[in-house]
Amino acid sequence: MPRSAALCLESALGAALRFALIALIAFGAFAALLMAAGMDPLKAYLDTILYVFGNGYGFSELLVRMIPLLLTAVAAALPSRMGLINVGGEGQLYMGAWLATAGALALADQPAFILLPVLTLLGFIGGGLWALIAGALRALRLVNETISTLLLNYIAPMIVSFFIFGPWRDPQSSSYPQSPAFADAARLPNFLHTRINAGLIYGLVCLILYWLLMTRTRWGLEMRAIGGNPEAARQLGLPVFRYILVVMFAAGGVAGLAGMVEVSAVQGRLVSELSPGYGFVGFLVAWLAGTSASGIVVMAFLFAFISSVGDILQITQGLPFAVINVLMAAILFIVLGRRPAGSLAR
């Protein structure tokens, strides 16, 4: 037993080292690209490290950024165990934020102990129903869920924009279109004296529930059976149709929670540029983590750090934030180039 534990540790260390090497190569390649474009990437890396690890403020910013990544990663990982590819975390996040905002505006005079659970539920339902569209189309064998979730990603922000430019437009801010500010009772609290909000608990709870579901319950086993061979699972009498609907709803709901946290804790209102692509990055996080719960935490941390590099590049060197996608893609390119088949999308 101790021997196998030592072996296990050894292989985990080996995997960590191999991945660190990959990340190093990707960071190096990205630096070379930026240098060719006349930037100073090494200074940006150093600035980011100083900013993130130099003081509590920078580090808590990093944790705040991890929250939507954790949630949208679970939203991608959960259906993938059943062989479903949910690339719609971004749209589901927006719809969760949208429905939570509807609740916050309608119930503005309620106390926090009623309002916060209701908003959380609404965020979950908003994202869940949005994903259920793709789930139903897949369960009915009409449209492949990869392409439908991708298309729905483009529709959701337009719905949000329609509302904040129209019915929900804040009369007090004429220049910048946004919803009115949430009442204090509708704001998720921060931990004492930090910027970290209670959304981190949502992220960790969802992650633990995901882990328990997959490893400790009959449902997790049945989901993996469906993912392995849907036809055999159907022959065995598993309700594949119902599983697809429920799992897509739950996954979308978790991504919707990310949207609820963004409006209720971070922004305090609904804005049009709610997410700089959290849903997409969450998918990458889940893919790189091989859908393991602990892996998701590590990868979400890494990608939150990479986003911080993007912020620093934007602030200090005037580069568009989107450029950071090259670094994220570089890591995946190398991983894909090494590994014959991904564990998320089989």
Next chain:
Amino acid sequence: MNTALIVGVVASSILSGTSLLYATLGELVGERAGIVNLGLEGILLIGAATGFAVSVLTGNPYIGLIAAAVAGAAVNLIFAYLVVERRANQLAAGLCLMFFGLGLSALIGRPFIGALIGGLPRMPLPGLAVNGTGARLLSYDILVYLAAPTAGLIWWLLFRTRWGLVLRAVGENPASAYAAGYRPASLQYQALALAGFMGGIAGAHISIALTRTWAEGMTGGRGFIAIALVIFARWNPLLAIAGALLFGGAEALQLQLQAAGADVSPFLMNMVPYLLTLLVLIVWGWNRQSVAPAALGRTFFGVE
């Protein structure tokens, strides 16, 4: 007034359908060889940014166009290396390519935000030069005139040449193609290089001919609409012409209604192409008879 609106809708649906058609044709060739490329959106963005940047630098939109096509092909070969050589998962590699294109195009385009170009010159159809407004509406750039012939050429390549026959065989059953003495990998590389070339042209048409500006993420999901259009066209290049016109029309109608001052929120109108795409996929989904290449999306692990 009404005829002007109709002519306007037709003219601008042809214009916005053009880039969709090139993108769809590129994806179609790749899928006929058995490879789904979800990264088409990234290729479009790189084509748009490269084409615009080179047009500004050289002052010649045609050089920009060629640069965009070459850049599209080069970047698509990274994807080809991953899925053909390294046998990576096609969906994951494709999405990764989308991110790569999003980031790289933002880097390429950054110095050229706000730059002005003349754009691809418009050439009036001969014989139409009489009527002032009509001629202005119905004169297009060279890519528009070449779009339908290109679809015909791709159809001819795929269905009337030996190369096309083998390419389709690879998409249906790579093991058989291999057994018949062909190299599936080599054909898939060729198909994806061609697909990237077309994707680069499609992106460049948006930035050099349509908007004549560069903005981050300016292709706005057209790459994904084009992927859906391949399904709509049932993997047939000639049907892709109809699909591109239909979706170009949805975009054009929305622009014309907005210009005519219709009282509909632009955000609701912007949804129309995406909703239409989804609707078409649903209707097509009812028809169970499959025409997709049999080995589409599957990794060919070789014959042992």
